[in-house]
Amino acid sequence: MKILQTQTLRGPNYWSIRRAKLILIRLDLEDLANRPSDTIPGFYNGLISVLPSLEEHHCSPGCRGGFLSRVQEGTMVGHILEHVALELQVLAGMEVGFGRTRETVTPGVYQVAIEYQNEAAGRYATRAAHRLCKSLAETGTYPEAELQTDLEDLVELRTEAALGASTEALIREAEALNIPWMELENCDLHQLGYGKYQKRLQAALTSHSNVLGVELACDKERTKEILTRMGAPVPLGKVIYAFSELDNAIEDLGGYPIVIKPLDGNHGRGITIDIQSKEQVEIAYDRAKDISTGVIVEHFYQGRDHRILVVNHKVVAVAERVPAHVVGNGKDTIAALVEQENRDHRRGAGHDNILTHIQLDDATDAMLSRQGFTVDTVLQPNQIGYLRATANLSTGGIAIDRTDEIHPETVWLAERVSRIIDLDIAGIDVITTDITQPLSQADGVIVEVNAAPGLRMHIAPSEGRARNVAAPIIKMLFPPGTPTRVPIVAVTGTNGKTTTTRLIAHICRQVYDAVGFTTTDGIYIGDRLVEKGDTTGPLSAQMVLQDPTVDIAVLETARGGILRSGLAFSQCDVGVVLNVAADHLGLGDINTVDQLARVKGVIAETVHPDGYAVLNADDPRVAAMAAQVPGKVAYFSMDPENEVLRSHLKQGGIAAVYDQGYLTIVQQDQVHRIEHVKQVPVTLGGMAPFMIANALAASLAAYVQGVTVKQIQAALHSFKASEQQTPGRMNLFNLGQFHVLVDYAHNPAGYKAVGGFVKNWTGPAIGVVGGPGDRRDQDLIDLGKLSATFFDQIIVKEDDDGRGRAPGNAAELIVQGICQGGAESAASHSVRLDEAEAIIWALDNAPKESLVVVFPDNVSRTISLIKARNPIVEKPEEA
Ligand code: ATP
Ligand code: ATP
Ligand code: MG
Ligand code: MG
Structure with missing residues (x-):
């Protein structure tokens, strides 16, 4: 048994719309392909002794123990691996439960989808589950020590x-308000909201944090100066830079008790x-000096410490x-009491738990000795x-928590x-x-x-009421009623996506300032191309959603x-599905048009x-697909x-609908x-029926998004299938004697x-045809057959x-296909493998009034070859 491929799905996908975070593997069962679990000696017993908690998995029987009964009766190891990978994550403290296992068209090869919370942990759990199942199949056991290591690594x-x-806390609050968020990779920043409505967070620093304010707060001395000037009470004290200044400073404060701290510390x-004394001061001075050149000498204020969060x-x-x-x-003893205290499950290392472990070190020794104790002292009850x-x-x-006790004057202050x-x-x-005074x-x-104050002391105080301080912060960033998402229009289908996307973007320009859109040709923000290339995946969509200027995304x-990897967004406002036809079959374990429809259906379901x-x-x-749409449905059709x-x-x-010559x-x-x-x-001019369909889809998408009929009309007038607006899509050139369509x-x-x-063209039609080499033989034969009609x-010709x-x-x-056309097709044919040569020949030999159709591999080269012959520029249509 071996894992052939591992993928990470991060958004709505073929397997699930809601449980979108999935590790997807292709698993070759090899020698286990024909051996369900009941035929593998010792497998069931081994499994329940290694992971007894699998009892909790319901699986298809729908009850406790359901999954284990399937293992007992006999199920394929891929399915077991799925459950094991989920259980390992659960045991390591990550609540997951969704998985799917399906055999592919290759016998013995399965696709297994496994939910994760954390990507790296999900991938690890999948590999560990593979090791575990393999070991169970081969030996009937999995060493306890290995399981422990797996779980520790997962934790x-x-x-x-x-x-x-x-x-x-802030992210959870955003989620509760259905505000989308994403991590801006390698920046330690989080984005809440999309496009121009986004706000950013870095712990408790936000897009609203003012750099002058942050710098001022970080400088304790300047903060004290400005507060003093404004009449706010601050500790008496001064900053010194040399030991020789210390005595004077203490005298200015009126003597002990004092506090010494580094100027730049935290x-x-x-x-x-x-x-309280000269010798304590010397040690204290050195400790502070180790951290900062400036040292603060302050009067020591008796009292209790409070944090006021504003x-x-x-x-x-x-x-x-x-x-x-x-x-x-x-x-x-004190040491034993500390140990007991640290066993409190709320205490952990660092800032991530509600409380932090108490460390015993020099500082604790010093503190204890000041009270006359050591770690071995036994305290009275x-x-x-x-x-x-x-x-x-x-x-x-x-x-x-003291929120309800603070004096109103201090609140005001x-x-x-x-x-x-x-x-x-x-x-x-x-x-x-006394905080009440x-x-x-x-x-x-x-x-x-x-x-950037820490929030955990308020969210999870050790005593008193917990305060949801994340709520006012999110409310400050997004006051009630302010939008958080720019509209998303997602376009899918087998054919016409780029054309329709461009057309929708063009129509939206009538209403929106900066349309961000992605296509097979590149990513555009406003009118400008920001990245060239096939940008129809989630990373490109993310770029648009992360752009702070964008006010609508057309993807x-x-x-x-x-x-x-699934979609980059969990919801779209308009989801356009143009058509589903045979293309790319056999890739990504999608082998039928119905399966392909399920892939495209992800957009409708989102x-x-x-x-x-x-x-x-x-x-x-x-x-x-209408049946699966959580929102409303609008249809387009060529047929009233x-x-x-x-x-x-x-x-x-x-x-x-296309009705009596009108887009309606x-x-x-x-x-x-x-x-x-x-x-x-x-x-x-209405001669390209599929373009009418694309225009209907685009108009309808814009209409349901609130664009008016008048605005749509104006946009349709100014959008041409030209080599500028839709390069390579129905670009018609007039070469005087004849026309060329690219x-x-x-x-x-x-x-x-x-x-x-072509059938609507009255003169003779010449095709320069070819097809991508990665398609199946039959697809290429079909291309030939079709062309001949x-x-x-x-x-x-062939691709480069x-x-x-x-x-x-x-x-x-392709030639084979042309010849199969039979009597119906009287097309003559010739083969010229080099694309440029084939095009030049066709242009040199085109009869009068004819239409030369080029299906190019290299669009820009083809267009330059045609432009070199000075096509006649059509006068712009009068509006
Ligand atoms: P943090 O990063 O946790 O805010 P810090 O290094 O910035 O700590 P301060 O906030 O200046 O340091 O001081 C830490 C604590 O030391 C205070 O919360 C208070 O308990 C005590 N402290 C500081 N200055 C005085 C003072 N003048 N009188 C009494 N206690 C003081
Ligand atoms: P890709 O999968 O390469 O990104 P796409 O879906 O973006 O393709 P377009 O680039 O808009 O599609 O169009 C590619 C070609 O598909 C067009 O040049 C045309 O031949 C054909 N086509 C466009 N729209 C349709 C349609 N609605 N129905 C059938 N074929 C179409
Ligand atoms: Mg402090
Ligand atoms: Mg495209």
């Missing part, structure tokens, strides 16, 4: 990937408080922070032993201070003997103002990207409940008599004639579509890149 991957506590590092200049939470300490019980001088959570402190420092999210540290009456001071969404699926009523597979269309209209639906939108009893095809250049058709449906136009003369075929081989198959 490590999970913790490594976990978001910080503050970020996690997390309580290098701070010594409650210094969001958008409103106090949203107050926490009292108590330094790490233990409470005696009359029998255990209820006697407190402090382990740290400062209350930072990161050194083991705890937090107690804190809100004023957040404006003085100019921070959207400020953590104000206050020392006071004004600072002035309780010897209170503001010790410092923190930018060509091809089969390849959906299969490879339509937002208030959005629209724009479906082709003339294509039964597309029309049938189409049954699906008629019944849809009867029920009050919206549709676009019908909604209930309203009929809007958009324009006659003669005035719609992209349809080549079109990128590359599958039977595309050829048929162009055939529809509408060309009088055919020149067969044979994609795995020997030169001449593809051409031979």
Whole structure:
């Protein structure tokens, strides 16, 4: 048994729309291909002894133990691997439960889809499940030690990937409000919302955080100066840079007790408080000096430590922070009490847990000795032993909610201070003997103002009420009623995606300032190409959604990207499905047109409940997708008599239809004639039926997105199938004596579509045809057969890149097809393998009034060859 391929799906996909995060493997069962689990000696017993918790998997029987009974009765090992991979993740603390296993057309080769929370952990669990199942099949066991290592590694991957506590809280709040988010890779930034509505986060720093405010808060001395000037109480003190200045500084403060801390410090590092003597001062000075050249000497304020969290200049939470300490019980030593305390499941390493482990080190020893203790002291019942001088959570402190107790004057002061420092999210540290009194009456001071304050002490205080402080932060970024997503129009289908996407983008320009769109030719923001290439996958879509200037996204969404990694978005506002026809069959384990329809159907299934699926009523597979659409449906059709269309209209639906030469939108009893095809250049005066269909789809998509009929009409006038607007798609050139059409058709449906136009041409038609080498033999034969039905003369050429075929081989198959056309096709043919040569020959020998149709491999080369013959530039149509 071996894994042939591993893919990571990150968005709605062929396997699931909702459970979109999946590891997908191709698994070759090899020697196990014909051996269900009941025929493998010891497998069942081995499995239940290694992973007894599989009992919880219901599987198809739908009850506890369901899956294990299937293993007992006999199921294929691929299916078992799926359940094992899920269970390993669950055991490592990642709640997952969705999986699918399907045999491919290759006997013994399976596709297995396994849900994950964290990509790296999902891939690891899949590999581990493979090892485990293989070992069970070969030996009936899997060593306990290996299982332990697997689980430890999984836990490590999970913790490594976990978001910080503050970020996690903010992201969960955004999710609860259905605000999309994504990680901006390698930037340590998170984006909330799409396009021009986006806001960014980095822990508790946001797009609204002001760099001047952040820098001011990070400079404790400047903060104190400005607060003093504004009349806010701050500790008395000064900054010194040399040991010789120390005595004077202490004298200025009126003597001990004092505090010494580094000028540029954080997390309580290098701070010594409650210094009472000359010798303590010297040690303290050195500790601070190790961290920073400047040293703050301050009066020591007796009192308790508080953090006031101010969001958008409103106090949203107050926490009292108590330094790490233990409470005696009359029998255990301090060391033992610390150990017990650290066993609290809320405590962990670093900032990621609610609380942090208490470390015993020099600082704790010093603190204990000041109270006359050592780690071996046994404290009296209820006697407190402090382990740290400062209350930072990161050194083991705890937090107690005091939001309801703070005095209103201090609330007012804190809100004023957040404006003085100019921070959207400020953590104000206050020392006071009594938080219920004004600072002035309780010897209170503001010790410092923190930018990017930690949120976990408020979200999960060790005592008192938990405060959802993420909510006001998200509300500040997105006040109720403000949009968070730019509309997404996604376009899929076998043929016409790029043309329709461009046309929709063009229509949307009438209304939106910056349309971001992706196509097979590249990514465009506004009118500009920002990246060339086949950009129809999720990364390209993401680029558009991440662009802060974009106000609507129109995304060509091809089969390849959906299969490879799923969609980049979980919902679209308009999902257009143009058609489904045989193309790319045999790739990505998609072998039938029905399977292909399920791939394209992902777009229809992702339509937002208030959005629209724009479906082709003339294509039964597309029309049938209506049943899966969570939102509303709008149909387009070339035929006013189409049954699906008629019944849809009867029920009050919206549709676009080609009726008596007009592109028409019908909604209930309203009929809007958009324009006659003669005035719609992209349809080549109505001679290219499939372009009429594309124009209907585009108009309908724009209409349901709120563009008016007038605006659509204006846009249709100015959109041509020209080599500038749709290079390689129905570009017609007038060479005086004859015309040349360049079109990128590359599958039977595309050829048929162009055939529809050729048949409307009155003069003789010459085809320069070829097909991509990676298609099946039969596809190439069919291309030949089809061409013979509408060309009088055919020149067969090949692509520059044979994609795995020997030169001449593809051409031979196409010729075979032409000859099979039989009596119906009287086309003469010749073979000229080199594309440029074939085109030149055709242009040199084209009869008068004829139409030369080139299906190019290299579009730009073909167009230059034609332009070299000075085509006549048509006068722009009068509007
Ligand atoms: P953090 O990064 O956690 O905010 P920090 O390194 O920035 O810490 P400060 O906030 O200045 O340091 O001080 C840390 C703690 O030390 C305070 O919360 C308070 O408990 C104590 N402290 C600091 N200055 C004084 C003072 N003048 N009087 C009494 N206690 C003080
Ligand atoms: P690709 O899969 O290469 O990205 P696409 O779906 O983006 O293709 P377009 O580039 O718009 O399609 O058009 C490619 C060709 O497909 C056109 O040149 C034309 O021959 C044919 N075609 C376009 N629209 C249709 C349609 N609605 N029905 C059938 N064929 C079409
Ligand atoms: Mg502080
Ligand atoms: Mg395309």
